Amino acid sequence: MTNITILIIGALLSISILYLVRKGKMHGPYATWWLLVAVTAIILSIFPGIIDWVAAQVGITYPPTLLLLVSICMILVRMLTMDMALTQKERKIRRLTQKMAILEDHIIQHKKDDGQS
Amino acid sequence: MKSLIVIPAFNEAENLKTLLPELLSQVSHDVVVVDDASQDETVHVVESFGVKCLSLPLQLGAWGATQTGIRYAHRNNYQQVITMDADGQHLPVEVHTLVARYQQTNTHVVIGTFPSRLSRLKKLAWRFFKMLTNIKIEDLTSGFRLYDRQAIKVLAQRQASLLDYQDVGVLLLLLRSGLTIHEVPVKMLHRNDGKSRVFSSWLVVLKYMVQTTTLCIANMGTRKAK
Numbered sequence: 088m089t090n091i092t093i094l095i096i097g098a099l100l101s102i103s104i105l106y107l108v109r110k111g112k113m114h115g116p117y118a119t120w121w122l123l124v125a126v127t128a129i130i131l132s133i134f135p136g137i138i139d140w141v142a143a144q145v146g147i148t149y150p151p152t153l154l155l156l157v158s159i160c161m162i163l164v165r166m167l168t169m170d171m172a173l174t175q176k177e178r179k180i181r182r183l184t185q186k187m188a189i190l191e192d193h194i195i196q197h198k199k200d201d202g203q204s
Numbered sequence: 205m206k207s208l209i210v211i212p213a214f215n216e217a218e219n220l221k222t223l224l225p226e227l228l229s230q231v232s233h234d235v236v237v238v239d240d241a242s243q244d245e246t247v248h249v250v251e252s253f254g255v256k257c258l259s260l261p262l263q264l265g266a267w268g269a270t271q272t273g274i275r276y277a278h279r280n281n282y283q284q285v286i287t288m289d290a291d292g293q294h295l296p297v298e299v300h301t302l303v304a305r306y307q308q309t310n311t312h313v314v315i316g317t318f319p320s321r322l323s324r325l326k327k328l329a330w331r332f333f334k335m336l337t338n339i340k341i342e343d344l345t346s347g348f349r350l351y352d353r354q355a356i357k358v359l360a361q362r363q364a365s366l367l368d369y370q371d372v373g374v375l376l377l378l379l380r381s382g383l384t385i386h387e388v389p390v391k392m393l394h395r396n397d398g399k400s401r402v403f404s405s406w407l408v409v410l411k412y413m414v415q416t417t418t419l420c421i422a423n424m425g426t427r428k429a430k
Contacts, residue, residue, distance in 0.1 A: 174366065177366070178362065178365050178366050180262070181264055181268055181365045181366075182362065182365050184260055184261060184262045184264055184268070184272075185260070185264070185268070185271060185272040185275055185365075186275075187260075187261055188238070188258040188259055188260045188261070188272055189258060189272065189275060189276050189279065191258075191259065192256065192257075192258050192276075
């Protein structure tokens with residue numbers, strides 16, 4: 088039963104992502120990440136044995152812990168990269184704002200010079 | 205020698221009315237005021253004195269505004285930038301002190317300091333940051349500074365754009381780039397009516413301390429200043 092739930096969640100997620108890309112509300116790298124998440128959910132729901140097998144390999148006796156641990160790690164990694172992306176954006180916005188003020192002054196100066204000559 | 209005086213201003217119309225005429229009568233350098241998205245008549249006041257005003261469409265904070273002036277100087281091939289606060293704290297006369305010290309010492313950056321303006325709390329904070337960073341400079345946040353062409357180049361870069369205050373972060377960046385910093389004692393007035401941007405409320409102080417500490421720790425191993 089759980090497997091079917093996860094399968095449905097995975098399927099819904101994939102459809103939503105594709106829909107968002109189609110509507111232009113999500114772009115390249117983000118869409119890829121979320122599609123990977125959806126595909127992983129679908130694969131795991133079809134072959135739940137994978138988790139048990141991997142858990143056995145790394146010596147975890149209760150397999151669901153592995154799933155939870157890996158998911159939390161992935162979320163943390165994702166959040167970290169999000170903050171890095173935000174920092175980049177902040178820097179770009181600041182530089183753009185500064186450049187805009189400088190160019191605006193440049194234009195005004197030019198207009199004044201044109202008016203005088 | 206082409207020099208530019210950069211004054212970042214946020215809602216400083218009243219203070220600029222007294223500062224600008226005095227400044228213009230004291231020095232012959234070019235002056236540019238960077239308006240940090242003020243809501244009052246800062247732009248109007250500045251232009252009424254025939255001084256150039258760069259208007260930021262979004263508020264960037266004191267350093268963001270100052271860097272705008274530095275990038276302007278970089279773009280227009282100025283050899284020196286002198287930064288001063290708009291609130292009248294820094295005296296126009298003292299610009300000559302900075303320039304004189306610069307000519308004597310052949311250094312890249314001159315900081316005008318007024319140690320007695322520091323409260324005990326600030327002194328404690330500065331000692332803590334100096335310990336963390338090995339910076340041998342008395343006044344870490346003084347906004348009264350002279351930067352030469354090389355310092356202008358360093359500070360106009362992208363990596364300087366993520367800093368939030370003209371203090372430890374800027375100094376660390378300059379030192380890491382191998383530039384030398386000198387200090388010169390100057391007279392300063394107490395703030396007319398503008399409040400300190402850094403030390404205004406406990407929450408802001410806490411945020412500032414935490415952010416700056418992180419910055420200091422991340423930059424450990426930078427070389428010493430003279």
